[in-house]
Amino acid sequence: MAMEGTIRCSANYVPLTPISFLERSAIVYRDNLSVVYGDVRYTWKQTLQRCTKLASAIAQLGVSRGDVVAVLSPNIPAMYELHFGVPMSGAVLCTLNTRHDSRMVSVLLKHSDAKIIFVDYQLLHIAQGALGLLSKTTSKLPLLVLIPECGISNNNTSSSGILEYEQLLARGNLDFEARKPTDETDPISLNYTSGTTSSPKGVIFSHRGAYLNALSTVLLNDMKSMPVYLWCVPMFHCNGWCLPWGIAAQGGTNVCLRNVTAKSIFDNIYEHKVTHTGGAPTVLNMIINSPPDVRKPFPGKLAVMTGGAPPPPEVLFKMEEMGFIVTHSYGLTETYGPATVCTWKPEWDTLPRDTQGKLKARQGVYHLGLDELDVKDPVTMKSVPADAKTMGEIMFRGNTVMNGYLKNLEATQEAFKGGWFRSGDLGVKHPDGYIELKDRSKDIIISGGENISSIELEGVIFSHPAVFDAAVVGRPDDFWGETPCAFVKLKEGFSASEQEIIDFCQKRLPRYMAPKTVVFQDLPKTSTGKTQKYVLKEQAKAMGCLSKKNKNITSRL
Structure with a gap:
């Protein structure tokens, strides 16, 4: 109930939107560099002007409030400008995964009802293929x-x-x-x-949530004014x-960085005096294994x-030895x-190195x-005891949780069942x-009634000096139900046998947690560095x- 004498009006209430950040920076930091990409340079004043013209042009194309505008692009200046220009036009920005093929892009364009798709020249064939597929149904x-x-006009487009x-x-x-x-x-x-997972869902972000999470990420990155941020995370x-x-x-x-390589990372850090960056563990792995x-x-x-x-933990240690201050976030x-951050406590500074690594890897x-x-x-909705042992589902509640899944009310209601967002993570x-975090609920390995955390096992395998990358999943087993199966990529010039990896794990974990099978191969990844x-x-x-088939053949013999 409002107190007597209070009113809500335009003087004391304005809907939150990150568009206001750009408008303010164009005043406060007007002549400071906003975007750098090769030889291209823009100031904050110029970025506001470009985004305003972009928003105007999009509106002229007949795009209305709430319409979807898609983009298929790497981290280039246009991709950055679209993050403001599209919302400023009243439309909804839909950024598509640059690793999608034409079939998936066509599915997402249809599902989102996108009115426009902005496409980087290197991905034009993907978009044209998607439109060709889409034309068969609509x-x-x-x-x-x-x-x-950027900075180069294509005279053939007209x-x-x-x-x-630019036109x-x-x-x-x-x-x-x-x-x-x-x-x-x-x-x-x-x-x-x-x-x-292999079935993407359309997650709807709000202006309010984007505003609050943007400020939250600034705080958890300890960003002071005028940071220099290197774009390794896909926009x-x-x-x-x-x-x-x-x-x-x-x-x-x-x-901005079109292609994320160890060389481009170090070159840009050196040239532009980068203060902050970010990336999935695969990016960290790329950095620590970079040639001298x-x-x-x-x-x-x-x-x-x-x-x-x-x-x-081994990756975190090596990053810090190279001069990086690593902040571990989860969401x-x-x-x-x-959504979370492993806030470091000063009293942890004196702990042994291995203990520090385990603490830093927490969510x-x-x-x-x-x-x-x-x-x-997840059934009773009761909090698990804070004993570091009892597993439960990680759940969130707050202003930076999605509005819901586009055109999928059933999935939205399931995700919010009980008044919390259910992450599906254990x-x-x-x-x-x-x-x-111990595992995705669908990735936990149950072997002989024992729960095995694939994440914990992967961490041990990662610490082997010959291992570059590792992932663990359950392999069906007639007796145990399933057993851990490790997929391992070795560092260039290194070697290790299946038995060596198994023995290495058995010395550091209970024997039932060690992998029963090790497969050496490249690991399939999403464009954000997650193992598929x-x-x-x-x-x-x-x-x-x-x-099982071989055993049956043997038994028949």
Whole structure:
């Protein structure tokens, strides 16, 4: 109930939206660099002007409030501008995974009802293939806008009838008034999940959630004003963990990176005096295993936020030895990316190195944008005891949880069952309140009635000096139900046998947790660096069937 004498009006209430970050930075940091990409440079004043013209041009194309505008692009300046230009037009931004093939892109374009698709020139064939497939089922195709290499105009586009990005911007008006949300829970973006499952769902982000999570990521990255951020995290993934908006809030410089390689990372850090970056554990792995000839000195300590699967302690140690300060965060597409942070405590500084590594690999505590984080029994909804042993499902509640899944009310209701967002991840709660992820509920291995955490086993395998990458899944077994099967990629120039890996694990874990099978191969990845475990599970299942078939043949003989 409102107190007598209070009113809510435009003087004291404005719907939250990250569009306001750009408008402010164009005043406060107007002549500071906003975007850097090769020889291309933009200031914050220029970025606001370009985004305003982009929004105006999109509106001129007949896009209405709530319409979806898709983009298929790597981390280039246009991708950054679309994070503001599309919402400023009143539309909803849908960033598509750059590793999708034409079939998947066509499915997502149809599901989202996208009115426009912006496409980087290197991915044009994928988009054209998708539109070709889409034309077989509908006549309402999204308009294709080509993004050429930044700073280079493609003179062939006019004759081919394809609209080009800079041509579109030229149509826009600088006096266009941004169509900010009338309700801060209005959608700002649509993100299709790209995790370890094979069936993506459309996760709806709101202006309010994006605003709050952007500020939260700035805080958990300890970003002061004018940071220099190197873009290794794909902007299509949870809108770059909300940092396109967060960097704008602090008037920072976005160093765009088309291709993420160890050399490009070190070159850009050295040239632009990068202060912050981020990436999945695979990016950290790429850095620590980089050849000495590509490494360059840092201007100072460099903060890096990592998410996704918990980075093995060995990877964290090596990163810190190289001069990186690693912050471990955890979240899902449904929580706008980062939702928790393993906040470091000063009293941990004196602990043994191995203990520090285990502490740093925890998922930690919820950030300021959330309201609650808990580990609960998914059936009774009771909190598990904080004993670091009892497993439950990690659940979230707060303002940085998605609006829901597009056109999938049943899945939305299931995800919010009991008044909490159910992550599908299994974890434990430590006595100090910090949580630790143990596995996806579908990835936990149950062998002879014992629960085996694939994450814990992967961490041990990772610590083997010859191992570059590892993933563990369950392999069907007639006697045990299933047993751990490890898929391992070795470092270049190193060797190890199956038995050596098994023995290595048995010395460091209870014997039942050690893998019974080790397969040496490259690991299938999503574009965000997550291992596609469903692919490995199919391989393990086929191996189990083959083993069973061989046993039957032997018994018949």
